[in-house]
Amino acid sequence: MAAREKTLVGLVIAAKMQKTVTVLIEYHKKDRRVEKVIRRSKKLLVHDEEGRAKVGDVVKIVETRPLSRRKRHRLLEIIKSSSGTGENYAADAIVSQSSG
Numbered sequence: 001m002a003a004r005e006k007t008l009v010g011l012v013i014a015a016k017m018q019k020t021v022t023v024l025i026e027y028h029k030k031d032r033r034v035e036k037v038i039r040r041s042k043k044l045l046v047h048d049e050e051g052r053a054k055v056g057d058v059v060k061i062v063e064t065r066p067l068s069r070r071k072r073h074r075l076l077e078i079i080k081s082s083s084g085t086g087e088n089y090a091a092d093a094i095v096s097q098s099s100g
Contacts, residue, residue: 005063009079012057013043020071021046021053023061047074056082 014022026041045068046053046061053059058080061073 007060007062007076008044008073009058009060010044012053012055012059012082015048015051015053015055019048019051021048021059021075023059023073044073045071047071049075053078054082 008023008025010023010025012021013024023044023046024041025044026039028037029040030036031038044061046059047064047067053075057078059078060076062076063072064074066072067074
């Protein structure tokens with residue numbers, strides 16, 4: 001793995017496509033004017049070659065070359081598997097961006 005590749009941790013919110021899952025990445029950003037920490041989120045399309053990830057799973061993803069128009073990440077590992085169908089996942093299950 002190259003040094004410039006970013007590793008992120010997020011929650012799978014959709015797995016309806018073949019070999020692709022939608023992952024929600026949540027991060028915190030400080031607003032300079034208001035001096036308040038704001039919670040931001042981003043939805044990324046992630047390549048899942050084996051189709052292992054399900055809705056509600058917490059996954060680790062890594063940047064890669066462009067695989068399609070919107071896919072620039074691939075699934076590295078499933079950190080925490082969801083129990084059940086995963087349709088009613090809790091907002092507190094979302095994990096912030098990893099530091100390394």
